[in-house]
Amino acid sequence: MDVMRDLADKLVLDRNGREIGRVDRVLVNMSTSPPRVVGFEVGPAVLATRLSPLLGRWVAGLERALGIECDRPLRIDVAEIIDRAPHVRVDRLFSDTPARLVEDKIQQALPRLRGAA
Amino acid sequence: MSAIFDLVLGIVTSIGGFVEAGSISTAAQAGSEFGFQLLWAIAIATLMLAMLVEMSGRLSAVSKRSMAAAVRERFGIEFQIIPFTAELAIDTLLLAAEIGGAAIAIKLLSGVQWQWWVIPLGGLAWAILWCCGFGVVEYGIGLLGLVTLSFVYSAWRLQPATDSIVASLVPSVPQHDSVRYAFLAVSIVGATVSPYLLNFYSSGSLEEKMAEEELWVNRVTSYVGMCFGGVVSMGVLVTSALVLQPQHIVPDSYEQAALMFVPVFHKWAVPLFAAALGIGCFGAAVELALNAGYVCSQVFGWSWGANRPRRDAARFSAAFTLVLATALLVGVLGFDPLRLTLLSVALTVVIMPFVVLPFLALMNDPRYVKKHGSGPIGNVLLAVLTLVGGLMAIVVIPLEVLGG
Numbered sequence: 001m002d003v004m005r006d007l008a009d010k011l012v013l014d015r016n017g018r019e020i021g022r023v024d025r026v027l028v029n030m031s032t033s034p035p036r037v038v039g040f041e042v043g044p045a046v047l048a049t050r051l052s053p054l055l056g057r058w059v060a061g062l063e064r065a066l067g068i069e070c071d072r073p074l075r076i077d078v079a080e081i082i083d084r085a086p087h088v089r090v091d092r093l094f095s096d097t098p099a100r101l102v103e104d105k106i107q108q109a110l111p112r113l114r115g116a117a
Numbered sequence: 118m119s120a121i122f123d124l125v126l127g128i129v130t131s132i133g134g135f136v137e138a139g140s141i142s143t144a145a146q147a148g149s150e151f152g153f154q155l156l157w158a159i160a161i162a163t164l165m166l167a168m169l170v171e172m173s174g175r176l177s178a179v180s181k182r183s184m185a186a187a188v189r190e191r192f193g194i195e196f197q198i199i200p201f202t203a204e205l206a207i208d209t210l211l212l213a214a215e216i217g218g219a220a221i222a223i224k225l226l227s228g229v230q231w232q233w234w235v236i237p238l239g240g241l242a243w244a245i246l247w248c249c250g251f252g253v254v255e256y257g258i259g260l261l262g263l264v265t266l267s268f269v270y271s272a273w274r275l276q277p278a279t280d281s282i283v284a285s286l287v288p289s290v291p292q293h294d295s296v297r298y299a300f301l302a303v304s305i306v307g308a309t310v311s312p313y314l315l316n317f318y319s320s321g322s323l324e325e326k327m328a329e330e331e332l333w334v335n336r337v338t339s340y341v342g343m344c345f346g347g348v349v350s351m352g353v354l355v356t357s358a359l360v361l362q363p364q365h366i367v368p369d370s371y372e373q374a375a376l377m378f379v380p381v382f383h384k385w386a387v388p389l390f391a392a393a394l395g396i397g398c399f400g401a402a403v404e405l406a407l408n409a410g411y412v413c414s415q416v417f418g419w420s421w422g423a424n425r426p427r428r429d430a431a432r433f434s435a436a437f438t439l440v441l442a443t444a445l446l447v448g449v450l451g452f453d454p455l456r457l458t459l460l461s462v463a464l465t466v467v468i469m470p471f472v473v474l475p476f477l478a479l480m481n482d483p484r485y486v487k488k489h490g491s492g493p494i495g496n497v498l499l500a501v502l503t504l505v506g507g508l509m510a511i512v513v514i515p516l517e518v519l520g521g
Contacts, residue, residue, distance in 0.1 A: 009189050009193050009194065010189050010190055011186065011190075012417050012418060018419045018420065019418055019419060019421075021206075021417065021418040021419070022149070022189065022418035024194075035444065042418075044417070047194055047417075048124040050194055050195060051194065053200055076298060084172065086180075086181060086182075102431075102432060103432060104431075106431035106432060106434070106435045107428060107431045109435075110427070110431065110434060110435065110438065
């Protein structure tokens with residue numbers, strides 16, 4: 001598998017086509033020869049760590065402060081990948097991911113006007 | 118028939134949505150200070166915009182990805198963080214400037230200080246984004262924006278010398294104040310080729326589910342719509358050159374710029390200028406805020422879409438709400454909208470290479486555009502113009518700021 005082309009930074013969809021996030025970190029088992037992709041992670045702290053470890057720690061702290069750190073980062077095994085093109089579709093449901101918790105919290109904060117119905 | 122309807126609607130709304138705070142202020146100042154001499158900057162900027170907008174629509178129609186999403190996938194977050202943060206910051210400043218421009222338009226009509234209108238206008242923009250779909254934002258505001266054609270009518274009635282206009286389409290050296298001339302040229306390019314327009318257009322193509330077979334509609338809409346839009350912008354410059362320059366009025370406020378309509382529209386000058394400015398600025402503000410939601414969602418892989426129920430795209434809604442709130446804060450702090458506009462549009466040119474060059478790479482990558490890649494002439498032209506503009510901006514912005 002060409003990791004950079006097929007997986008890194010791709011959009012991740014659940015089995016119904018709902019957006020979960022993007023592939024923020026690819027997990028590679030370096031103890032095998034050749035090294036093997038075993039899965040990937042989705043989450044803002046993981047993404048921020050790619051830019052700077054310090055930024056990653058800050059974002060992880062922010063997640064804790066907002067009470068949304070539960071089950072983060074979302075780790076998905078390579079066996080759960082249903083499709084890789086054009087987007088990465090996985091055998092998960094959006095409602096079972098940490099992203100659902102964030103969406104729920106925002107919905108509570110934003111007013112329930114007509115557009116929200 | 119539907120394709121023809123889409124085509125006409127697209128062209129008409131492109132014209133109506135072309136002029137906003139940036140283009141009005143830069144063209145008005147350019148006309149009042151240098152006559153027709155900077156018309157070439159509008160012509161070049163319009164050509165660049167038409168080419169880039171056509172490309173962004175083509176990218177979406179073929180790859181089914183917006184520009185921001187494709188850049189994240191192709192170049193990774195390590196690169197994208199630069200254009201993403203820069204664009205978000207400048208868009209927030211521009212959003213504050215556009216709301217300020219719309220607030221000044223209401224002040225022109227009501228006499229009440231413009232700062233009082235910032236929060237109500239922000240609330241109205243938010244309500245439109247919250248309650249309406251993409252069609253209302255794009256077509257509704259674009260159709261209302263046709264009032265900006267009053268600039269073209271005004272320029273036509275003032276009977277400018279055609280040969281002078283044609284001669285001004287070729288770049289020339291100014292006889293005075295060359296730094297100011299270069300700064301205004303850069304600002305005109307920045308006001309016209311706003312990076313937000315590219316992602317907004319590509320996201321809009323996805324919202325409207327543009328298919329690969331409709332690429333010809335995209336091409337005609339982009340080139341015809343943007344070129345006519347450029348004519349509106351030229352109308353501002355020509356009117357300003359013919360009315361304000363002979364009276365040595367350099368509009369350092371929108372109130373002064375409104376005077377350019379007096380010889381043609383007489384008692385209707387101020388209401389008409391206020392309507393053109395207000396609708397142009399307010400429409401751009403709504404699009405800027407919506408695009409902030411688009412960009413954040415597409416970079417991070419959230420659910421997005423103006424046509425989606427807000428409960429299914431809560432992070433998208435939160436993103437445009439937050440950016441709008443930040444811009445309102447800037448507006449309430451009382452920054453002069455005209456100065457904020459000029460600074461934002463000039464800064465836009467600095468970040469343009471970070472936006473345009475990766476985009477050109479995408480437009481030549483068959484994994485994204487298949488056989489619909491861009492030609493060498495377009496690639497080279499856009500790359501050279503973007504780099505020259507960026508370098509020019511880096512030189513003239515500090516000179517202009519230091520020179521007051």
